[in-house]
Amino acid sequence: MGNLQYQVGVGKIDITPDYPIRLSGYGARREETSEITQRIYAKSLVISYQDNDPFVMILVENVGIPDHLTKEVSNRLGNAAGVSEERFVICSTHTHAAPCLSGMLPTLFGQPIPAKHQQRIEKYTVELANQLESVARSAIDCCVPAHLAWAIGSVGFGKNRRDVDGPVDHSLPVLLACNKDGNPIAIWASYACHTTTLNLNCIHGDWAGYAMEQIETTYSHAMAYISLGCAADINPHPRGEFKHAHQHGQTLADEINRLVKFGMKPVTGKLNGCIKRISLPFDTIPNRKEWEKRAEQQGAIGYHAKIQLKKLDSGEKLQTAISYPIQIWEFNGELLMVFLAGEVVVDFAHRLKNELDHNRLWINAYSNDLPCYIPSVRILNEGGYEGKDAMIYFDRPTYFRPEVEELIISAVHKLVPKTYLPS
Numbered sequence: 340m341g342n343l344q345y346q347v348g349v350g351k352i353d354i355t356p357d358y359p360i361r362l363s364g365y366g367a368r369r370e371e372t373s374e375i376t377q378r379i380y381a382k383s384l385v386i387s388y389q390d391n392d393p394f395v396m397i398l399v400e401n402v403g404i405p406d407h408l409t410k411e412v413s414n415r416l417g418n419a420a421g422v423s424e425e426r427f428v429i430c431s432t433h434t435h436a437a438p439c440l441s442g443m444l445p446t447l448f449g450q451p452i453p454a455k456h457q458q459r460i461e462k463y464t465v466e467l468a469n470q471l472e473s474v475a476r477s478a479i480d481c482c483v484p485a486h487l488a489w490a491i492g493s494v495g496f497g498k499n500r501r502d503v504d505g506p507v508d509h510s511l512p513v514l515l516a517c518n519k520d521g522n523p524i525a526i527w528a529s530y531a532c533h534t535t536t537l538n539l540n541c542i543h544g545d546w547a548g549y550a551m552e553q554i555e556t557t558y559s560h561a562m563a564y565i566s567l568g569c570a571a572d573i574n575p576h577p578r579g580e581f582k583h584a585h586q587h588g589q590t591l592a593d594e595i596n597r598l599v600k601f602g603m604k605p606v607t608g609k610l611n612g613c614i615k616r617i618s619l620p621f622d623t624i625p626n627r628k629e630w631e632k633r634a635e636q637q638g639a640i641g642y643h644a645k646i647q648l649k650k651l652d653s654g655e656k657l658q659t660a661i662s663y664p665i666q667i668w669e670f671n672g673e674l675l676m677v678f679l680a681g682e683v684v685v686d687f688a689h690r691l692k693n694e695l696d697h698n699r700l701w702i703n704a705y706s707n708d709l710p711c712y713i714p715s716v717r718i719l720n721e722g723g724y725e726g727k728d729a730m731i732y733f734d735r736p737t738y739f740r741p742e743v744e745e746l747i748i749s750a751v752h753k754l755v756p757k758t759y760l761p762s
């Protein structure tokens with residue numbers, strides 16, 4: 340049973356819009372929708388070690404949370420509840436069936452977004468900031484004594500989408516919080532797979548939404564959280580129908596049941612956190628002539644080039660790098676959680692698992708910001724969608740320089756205590 344070393348609080352708020360809105364994730368889907376197949380939520384999980392300051396994780400069912408929104412909510416929680424930046428993280432499920440947010444994938448559609456659509460996107464973004472603040476504060480206010488345990492399971496529905504025999508990460512780290520009676524109150528798992536089972540124009544949480552629904556049905560007093568690992572080049576398989584999303588959700592929930600039943604390893608250590616921003620440099624930016632040439636093309640490439648020309652015309656300098664947040668939460672040598680921003684390819688998970696003790700490692704991507712895909716050197720050299728081509732949908736001027744992989748890996752190493760090096 341373990342000692343009640345922690346205070347744990349949970350919160351949940353319905354973030355399904357009650358007006359028509361454009362969904363993000365797929366550029367070809369350009370009509371607003373009011374159709375709701377499954378409601379979507381933001382959930383908060385608060386963990387304090389003994390009477391230490393609380394750590395706050397918010398899980399949002401959206402394709403991603405832009406940097407400006409994370410900063411807004413972080414500032415509000417800092418002011419209202421004293422939650423410092425390193426103790427606050429937002430993870431998204433990356434569902435491609437949730438509303439567009441302002442500043443997120445602004446050039447996704449390859450054409451201007453009509454003003455009426457944009458107004459509702461802005462409205463939803465403002466409402467979401469309020470909801471995220473509120474769901475975090477409600478969890479801070481309802482903490483109860485708890486003990487924690489964790490385990491790493493495995494599920495196999497994630498397949499490499501660039502190469503059928505390409506690398507995957509089937510690990511399923513699971514954190515379980517139980518109250519003093521031993522009943523689960525929070526279950527958090529992370530899996531490296533895109534939430535792209537479906538591409539219909541209706542709101543739902545995809546396989547992650549169905550997994551959380553299933554877990555909360557089984558454990559009726561627990562809140563379920565599914566975050567994503569390094570899933571940039573991983574798709575669910577099979578896909579295309581709702582039954583597949585249900586099936587993957589059930590597969591994941593079944594594995595959690597097995598781990599809970601089998602028994603999980605207690606976590607007892609003090610929770611520590613740190614966050615650092617590094618600069619990820621872009622390769623050589625095209626000159627005006629090149630943008631003018633590209634602007635003659637139809638579709639997303641031409642639209643993206645026109646947007647870059649507009650920036651240049653207004654005297655704006657094109658971005659030469661992105662500011663990239665890397666965050667660590669760790670339980671005093673027992674469990675290390677790494678939070679990476681953006682759509683991180685699976686090579687990063689394999690590198691970190693090789694260079695750190697994989698038995699104590701939990702990797703989240705899609706955390707705090709979704710600036711673009713984050714390719715390894717291998718993927719960058721191969722090119723293609725995740726390596727280079729997707730940058731235009733995120734309104735980035737070009738692809739990354741190859742040192743990006745090393746910059747991220749070495750920054751993680753600098754934040755991680757030496758006790759996590761493999762023995």
Ligand SMILES: [Zn+2]
Nearest residue numbers: 433533571682
């Ligand atoms: Zn994606």
